[in-house]
Amino acid sequence: MVDDNQELLTLLGRLVSGEGWEPLLVNRGKPAIEAIAGQRLDAAIVDVLLPDMMGYEVGACCKNAGVPFVFVTGVFKGPRAAQEAKAQHGAAGYFEKPFDAKALMAAIRALLPAAPAAATPAPAPAPADAPDDFDVEVAVDDEEAEAPADAEPAPTPPPEGALRDNLPDLLAAFYLAQQTGELTVQRGPVRKTVFFEQGLPRFAISNLRSDRLGPFLVRVGKLTEEQLGEAVAIVDATRRRMGEVLVELGHLDPDEKAYYVGQQVKAIIYTLFGWEEGAYRFHFTAARESEEIKLAIHPASLILRGVKRLYRRERLQRLLPDAERLAPSLAPVFPPGEVPLASWEKQLLTRVDGVRTVSELARESGKALDEARGSLYGMLAARILQRA
Incomplete structure (x- = not known):
């Protein structure tokens, strides 16, 4: 698999592993050509525009070595480009970014009929038309020291990679692959997860008490500590959701609940832009249907706002x-x-x-x-x- 977008490459590598195949990930044309010459490869996914050469050169080496391959591209688009890639360069498929990762996996599976097929999750529904974006009204503090005592004790799977100023690329990777699943980011005991449906961020959770809906509403001045204490007692006794209880108590109306849950979820995601270190991992699942309120925000908007609001001056200068x-x-x-x-x-x-x-x-x-x-x-x- 050849692409200079490391986060997209990592995400696709996980998808390939899930199919039962072993991915070999490279981000330049030269090491790709070396791999084709030196290893037994069964198929290849090649980006057309690489930093050191055109992907067509890698495709030619694949063709000479008898390795079937498909092209992916974010630049050369349209029916003519796809036809030329197949007719002139011998590609078995042509995928324009953003592409449907499931369709890409199906194309590779067709090239490798003997490969073990993994169980395919139920397709995620297409996200509804997005209303106007929420506007986070409060500053988000990124100096969170520790997780609460009731944080989940479940073992943490090994990380996919390090978080080093690459959160925007991770959000973009889900978008480019139109992928449904989860991105979990961890720093020390603090763990936050963003849920995606077909490449769009739709919900987020955190194991920090301060990120929960009740404390968030106190922080923005919508709820008093006394009102929160009353609601928490009911939640603990009935195991119902905080938003539902607050509506029942008359502290929120249904429209306010939708608004503030959206604010809370966005605040969880925005805090991640303030993290300059940590680890991340992917998990591919069906859409999270248990959430009645989901974000309607484009990842480009998240990236631009997150950078401008949460990146410190010294970090931007660096x-x-x-x-x-x-x-x-x-x-x-x-x-x-x-x-x-x-x-x-x-x-x-x-x-x-x-x-x-x-x-x-x-x-x-x-x-x-x-x-x-x-x-x-x-x-x-x-x-x-x-x-x-």
Whole structure:
């Protein structure tokens, strides 16, 4: 499997392992060609645009070695590109990002009829049309010291990888694969999980007491400590959900419940942008149907807002120095119309040309350097931009 998007590559590797196959993951064309020459491979998934060469060269090596392969691409799209990939380069399939990961696995399975087939989970329903996004009204504190005493004692599976400024790429990986499942992020005893349906984040949970609905409502001033204590007593006695109990007590009406649950879930996800270290792992499941209230927010919006609100000044300076030059992305993850930008950010985007530095772009934007840097790095994290 050849792709320079490491998080997407890891996610697809997990899917391949779940089918009973052994993945070999590489992020450049040269080591891919070496693997084709030096190992017995049964099939290949090759990104068309690689950092060191075109994927067509890797495809040619696959063809010469008798290894069936499919292309994936975020750049070369349309029926003509797909036809040429098959007719001229011998690809058995052509998948445009974002693609249906289940369809990709089915295409590989067709190339390997003897491979053991894993049980296929029930297909997730398509998410409903998204209403207007929630707007988190409170600052999210990312300095959470410990998990509560009642945190789940279940053993933690081994991590998929390290969390190192790559949360945006993990969110984008689910989107690119249109995958349903869970992303769990852990730092020390604190564990938070984001649930996805067909690539979109829909819900989140945390083992921190401060992330629960009741304490969240106290923090935003919607509930008093006395009201919370009354509700907690009922919840403990009946094992019902806090939101349901608060509506019954008259502390929330049903519309407020939907609004504040959405606020709470978004706050859980936003805190993860403040984490500069930790570990992550994937878990692929059917859609989480037990939640009556689900987010309707695009991952591009999460990434841009999370970066701008939660990345500290020093972190942004480390990730995007003043002298860095940016260019429009050759392989954008999200279609331009799906990326929410302010009018001044849209104007700033037109000035990104691979020549101007970050400090020059900030000066031309009329905004403070820190504010402009946050927006530019948000666009870089969302893969609207790339480093020149």
